[in-house]
Amino acid sequence: MSQSLARNPRLGQWIRFLEHDRVRIATGKVELGQGIVTALAQIAAEELDLDPDQVMMLSGSSDEGPDELYTTSSLSIMDSGAAIRLVTAEMRTLLAERAARRLNCAPEDLGIERGHFHLAGERTGQSYWTVTEPGDLEREASGTALVKPHASYRTVGRSVPRRDLPGKLAGGGFIHDLDEPGMLHARILRQPGYSARLANIDGIGDHVQIGHFLAVLGDSPLAAEQAAKRARVRWTGERELDPARINAYQLLELPSRKHHIGADFADTTHDAELTVSRPYIAHASLGPSCALALYRDDHLTVWSHGQGMHPLRHSLARALDLAPEAISTIHVDGAGCYGHNGADDAALDAALIALARPGRRVRVAWSREDEFGYEPLGTAMVVRVSAAVDAAGRPVDWTTRIWSGPHVNRPGTTSGHLLAREALPDPPPQPVPTDPPLSRGGGATRNAIPLYNVGAHRICWHLVAGTPVRTSALRGLGAVPNVVAIEAFLDKLAAAASTDPVEYRLTLLEDERARRVLREVRDRARRESGQGLGFGFARYKNMAAYAAVAAAVTVDEAVRVEKIWCAADAGLVINPDGALNQLEGGIVQAMSWTLREEVRFDAHGVASLDWDSYPILRFDEIPEIEAWLTGPRDQPALGVGECTVGPTAAALCNAVADALGVRILDMPLTRDRIVAALLAGDDPAS
Amino acid sequence: MAGTWNLEVNGQAHAVQAEGSEPLLHVLRDHLGLKGTRYGCGLEQCGACMVLVDGDPVHACTRRMDTAAGRSVTTVEGLDAPGLLAAFLEEQAGQCGYCLSGILVSAKALLDRTPNPDRATIAAALAPHLCRCGVHARILRAVAKAATS
Numbered sequence: 068m069s070q071s072l073a074r075n076p077r078l079g080q081w082i083r084f085l086e087h088d089r090v091r092i093a094t095g096k097v098e099l100g101q102g103i104v105t106a107l108a109q110i111a112a113e114e115l116d117l118d119p120d121q122v123m124m125l126s127g128s129s130d131e132g133p134d135e136l137y138t139t140s141s142l143s144i145m146d147s148g149a150a151i152r153l154v155t156a157e158m159r160t161l162l163a164e165r166a167a168r169r170l171n172c173a174p175e176d177l178g179i180e181r182g183h184f185h186l187a188g189e190r191t192g193q194s195y196w197t198v199t200e201p202g203d204l205e206r207e208a209s210g211t212a213l214v215k216p217h218a219s220y221r222t223v224g225r226s227v228p229r230r231d232l233p234g235k236l237a238g239g240g241f242i243h244d245l246d247e248p249g250m251l252h253a254r255i256l257r258q259p260g261y262s263a264r265l266a267n268i269d270g271i272g273d274h275v276q277i278g279h280f281l282a283v284l285g286d287s288p289l290a291a292e293q294a295a296k297r298a299r300v301r302w303t304g305e306r307e308l309d310p311a312r313i314n315a316y317q318l319l320e321l322p323s324r325k326h327h328i329g330a331d332f333a334d335t336t337h338d339a340e341l342t343v344s345r346p347y348i349a350h351a352s353l354g355p356s357c358a359l360a361l362y363r364d365d366h367l368t369v370w371s372h373g374q375g376m377h378p379l380r381h382s383l384a385r386a387l388d389l390a391p392e393a394i395s396t397i398h399v400d401g402a403g404c405y406g407h408n409g410a411d412d413a414a415l416d417a418a419l420i421a422l423a424r425p426g427r428r429v430r431v432a433w434s435r436e437d438e439f440g441y442e443p444l445g446t447a448m449v450v451r452v453s454a455a456v457d458a459a460g461r462p463v464d465w466t467t468r469i470w471s472g473p474h475v476n477r478p479g480t481t482s483g484h485l486l487a488r489e490a491l492p493d494p495p496p497q498p499v500p501t502d503p504p505l506s507r508g509g510g511a512t513r514n515a516i517p518l519y520n521v522g523a524h525r526i527c528w529h530l531v532a533g534t535p536v537r538t539s540a541l542r543g544l545g546a547v548p549n550v551v552a553i554e555a556f557l558d559k560l561a562a563a564a565s566t567d568p569v570e571y572r573l574t575l576l577e578d579e580r581a582r583r584v585l586r587e588v589r590d591r592a593r594r595e596s597g598q599g600l601g602f603g604f605a606r607y608k609n610m611a612a613y614a615a616v617a618a619a620v621t622v623d624e625a626v627r628v629e630k631i632w633c634a635a636d637a638g639l640v641i642n643p644d645g646a647l648n649q650l651e652g653g654i655v656q657a658m659s660w661t662l663r664e665e666v667r668f669d670a671h672g673v674a675s676l677d678w679d680s681y682p683i684l685r686f687d688e689i690p691e692i693e694a695w696l697t698g699p700r701d702q703p704a705l706g707v708g709e710c711t712v713g714p715t716a717a718a719l720c721n722a723v724a725d726a727l728g729v730r731i732l733d734m735p736l737t738r739d740r741i742v743a744a745l746l747a748g749d750d751p752a753s
Numbered sequence: 754m755a756g757t758w759n760l761e762v763n764g765q766a767h768a769v770q771a772e773g774s775e776p777l778l779h780v781l782r783d784h785l786g787l788k789g790t791r792y793g794c795g796l797e798q799c800g801a802c803m804v805l806v807d808g809d810p811v812h813a814c815t816r817r818m819d820t821a822a823g824r825s826v827t828t829v830e831g832l833d834a835p836g837l838l839a840a841f842l843e844e845q846a847g848q849c850g851y852c853l854s855g856i857l858v859s860a861k862a863l864l865d866r867t868p869n870p871d872r873a874t875i876a877a878a879l880a881p882h883l884c885r886c887g888v889h890a891r892i893l894r895a896v897a898k899a900a901t902s
Contacts, residue, residue: 232845353799353884354801692890
């Protein structure tokens with residue numbers, strides 16, 4: 068059974084019948100720009116034989132919808148989609164049987180059009196809305212309902228326009244836009260690090276102070292912003308960082324917990340080795356975090372663009388010492404987040420102020436500097452792979468060594484807490500880092516196990532607790548450095564074996580779906596004269612969608628990406644155009660990480676606080692992207708949102724190596740690194 | 754200094770009471786309730802706040818009220834660009850959508866001046882804008898499609 072359904076078994080947690088021939092479907096997953104709400108409505112419409120426009124969606128409400136934890140890991144179609152499919156199929160069966168009894172016929176004689184039962188092509192006067200009874204919603208899902216065969220799908224598998232896009236093109240739809248007269252606007256004067264203590268406050272007007280949490284208030288966003296600028300706050304006990312030492316390779320020197328996965332170490336000499344690194348990177352949402360809160364009649368309501376409203380409610384309850392039932396958390400769309408950014412932390416900021424000002428609606432808006440300065444970062448990582456090869460140059464024994472900070476510091480997990488808690492009296496201890504188990508895709512180890520036949524394989528990995536900055540989930544977690552390491556290493560082994568890199572991969576791959584995406588990409592990818600061509604492949608988490616990417620680049624002092632090709636196999640695809648949009652978005656974001664992105668530090672923390680110091684790719688740097696879906700559509704749906712990030716980064720690294728004749732293994736592939744590599748003149752096969 | 758400033762927004766005349774130094778972005782969002790113009794960085798680096806002032810794309814986050822007074826401002830709400838909107842919907846050129854209002858404004862200014870821009874010209878016109886979801890290729894296609902429709 069779907070985990071979401073096991074957690075929320077009551078049918079009424081998912082479905083409700085509304086007037087005017089409409090049905091409301093509730094989901095705990097939220098819209099982050101990935102189009103999930105549209106796709107989930109398609110699934111419900113399909114199983115209920117409704118038009119999608121009859122399906123209203125309720126998403127991310129702690130009071131009414133199912134608790135589906137966080138919207139993460141490309142799991143929404145696999146989790147929430149599977150639950151909604153089972154719930155709606157069960158309801159359809161139940162109501163068709165009841166209608167059949169009323170009409171004195173067999174359920175299988177009934178047709179259903181827009182929720183109305185037909186018999187021999189004629190309307191019967193019966194519909195979901197006439198036969199449903201209140202007790203239906205109290206039933207528990209069996210989880211064994213008979214779902215439609217894929218071959219009969221009419222709505223699923225069809226490209227359906229995004230429900231929320233027209234409103235957003237008209238300029239609306241964001242949490243930042245919620246407004247009402249008399250609202251209090253707040254800016255946070257944030258504690259600069261865990262140990263910092265408020266020493267002196269000057270030039271401050273209306274404000275809320277709780278321990279070392281300090282917020283200035285105004286009657287407009289501008290008033291709050293100006294109050295924040297006027298305030299002179301002195302902190303003591305600030306930590307001092309050594310910015311020159313904060314980089315991926317520092318992880319090798321920091322204390323860590325060592326884990327071993329897979330085969331024991333063998334007494335085999337490894338013939339080749341390669342080490343890649345990725346720096347700390349930022350989610351860098353285009354819209355800084357925002358939250359609203361209102362405390363009235365002993366009840367706290369919080370509006371947030373976080374990824375999970377039920378976990379947020381529990382985290383707020385813990386932070387504020389309130390009962391969870393005294394809190395409602397309501398999702399409102401924000402800018403894309405790509406993982407755990409400042410959204411949840413802004414929610415606690417707003418809640419703290421609202422509790423101090425009962426009856427007033429409070430709006431907290433982070434500035435751009437707040438967002439870059441205080442969001443949890445994607446951790447830096449180092450991945451070293453080595454292998455022994457046989458006479459044909461194929462790996463027979465493979466070791467992966469990983470050094471990584473934590474990939475998950477989410478509030479509500481054992482390892483994370485909401486940021487402002489650190490400033491409150493009795494702050495929580497620094498989190499003990501944990502990492503998702505491999506059965507859920509792993510964190511640092513995500514995609515570290517090659518899908519290729521590489522002989523005996525082991526992972527030796529170091530979870531570094533004391534990263535100099537807070538780190539947490541960023542799209543793909545460890546998949547990017549791990550896939551880059553594997554794919555760059557395979558190119559190197561292929562070159563050593565004097566074999567075409569794609570042919571070499573195919574000799575190591577048995578999974579036909581993996582082979583198909585690689586072959587399709589190879590067949591379409593073309594290199595113009597003077598360009599480098601590179602390939603990358605992975606099956607995300609080794610259990611979600613397959614993706615192969617090819618990149619054509621020209622390199623002088625900088626990398627120019629000329630064209631990207633991508634084939635992905637996601638099994639059953641609910642909304643093909645929506646899936647393609649996700650493939651393309653992942654490609655562009657991974658290009659930007661690989662070529663540009665690196666968080667900078669100074670003695671106090673993050674120093675790259677704007678888009679000049681944290682540049683991302685711009686419109687004039689984006690190539691044509693040819694992405695397509697392939698593979699068996701009658702197979703289960705595989706999560707697609709993150710499947711292109713690893714293969715894209717790998718394809719770019721391999722394309723640059725192909726163009727230069729020199730392999731650069733430290734991301735991002737900046738101008739400085741290219742020049743240095745050219746001067747060093749390493750041979751990529753070495 | 755504080756004063757009453759005359760401003761035409763989306764064809765409608767307003768008398769705005771504000772400090773002369775107040776950013777146009779705040780005037781639009783918080784005095785006039787036009788929330789489509791967005792705060793992204795406050796530094797002219799991301800383009801989320803782009804509006805037209807007398808037909809030219811301008812960053813509303815840094816444009817002072819006193820230098821906008823007496824001029825004609827167009828925001829995404831008043832863009833009157835049905836061809837662009839239709840093309841963005843056809844291409845499904847958006848993910849989170851936070852960048853879109855600014856991008857539509859710059860695209861409109863481009864198409865008003867350059868009837869049939871090629872991809873490079875569109876990309877150059879949109880280079881002041883950031884999109885973090887990676888919808889660039891679709892947005893470029895949508896603007897090209899709007900130009901030819």
